[in-house]
Amino acid sequence: xxxxxxxxxxxxxxxxxxxxxxxxLIVDDKISLTRMLQDFLAAEGFRxxxxxxxxxxxxxxxxxxxxxxxxxxxxPEMDGYEFMHAYxxxxxxxxxxxxxxxxxxxxxxxxxxxxxxYVVKPFDLNELLARIRAILRRSELAPAPKTVLRFADLxxxxxxxxxxxxxxxxxxxPSEFAxxxxxxxxPNKVFxxxxxxxxxxxxxxxxxxxxxxxxxxxxxMKIEDNPAQPRCLETVFGMGYRLVEP
Numbered sequence: 742x743x744x745x746x747x748x749x750x751x752x753x754x755x756x757x758x759x760x761x762x763x764x765x766l767i768v769d770d771k772i773s774l775t776r777m778l779q780d781f782l783a784a785e786g787f788r789x790x791x792x793x794x795x796x797x798x799x800x801x802x803x804x805x806x807x808x809x810x811x812x813x814x815x816x817p818e819m820d821g822y823e824f825m826h827a828y829x830x831x832x833x834x835x836x837x838x839x840x841x842x843x844x845x846x847x848x849x850x851x852x853x854x855x856x857x858x859y860v861v862k863p864f865d866l867n868e869l870l871a872r873i874r875a876i877l878r879r880s881e882l883a884p885a886p887k888t889v890l891r892f893a894d895l896x897x898x899x900x901x902x903x904x905x906x907x908x909x910x911x912x913x914x915p916s917e918f919a920x921x922x923x924x925x926x927x928p929n930k931v932f933x934x935x936x937x938x939x940x941x942x943x944x945x946x947x948x949x950x951x952x953x954x955x956x957x958x959x960x961x962m963k964i965e966d967n968p969a970q971p972r973c974l975e976t977v978f979g980m981g982y983r984l985v986e987p
Contacts, residue, residue: 766807795819825854933981
């Protein structure tokens with residue numbers, strides 16, 4: 742199996758995010774893959790830690806508090822789905838799924854469980870690096886202070902990264918938050934799937950647009966009174982999505 746790696750950017754770039762070294766937790770039971778990722782990410786300026794199953798990953802994540810998690814789905818003892826279900830109850834740390842070429846449907850299920858993105862094995866390491874940096878940027882870089890968006894019964898505070906509906910706090914992953922923030926910034930404007938994909942992926946247009954559909958479905962489950970018949974987050978046939986007054 743070939744993993745393509747060609748140094749294209751200086752390692753110091755990873756260290757510029759928030760001015761400190763970022764920690765990435767690699768969760769996979771294949772030793773050869775975890776060692777390769779450790780070597781590559783270390784060369785790019787990241788600190789890495791490793792777990793070989795979901796149970797160990799849960800313990801490690803709780804104590805080491807990584808900035809991002811690379812997660813395989815099929816593992817012994819506790820698989821990636823079980824890990825996501827448990828971990829999302831206590832943390833919104835960005836998670837990127839590592840899946841096999843024939844496992845895209847599994848990756849979509851992982852997105853529904855709260856993951857932020859996925860890559861298909863074997864992957865180009867430079868693409869993986871770009872995706873990691875994009876996720877870290879959108880989860881760590883704070884917006885302008887006191888930026889509060891209001892739409893219908895929703896209130897989004899970009900500084901505190903909180904969303905309220907009728908005073909109740911709603912929990913969103915970084916990707917879900919980024920999409921909702923874009924939609925609330927421009928109410929009634931139609932955004933294509935590609936528009937929203939670029940919003941959360943930093944311009945990686947080759948990613949599957951179905952990723953956006955999964956995030957939209959999750960957002961509807963949180964903001965709509967009846968997600969099966971959405972009144973706010975509207976699908977515009979053949980075009981994309983928009984927020985409209987109910």
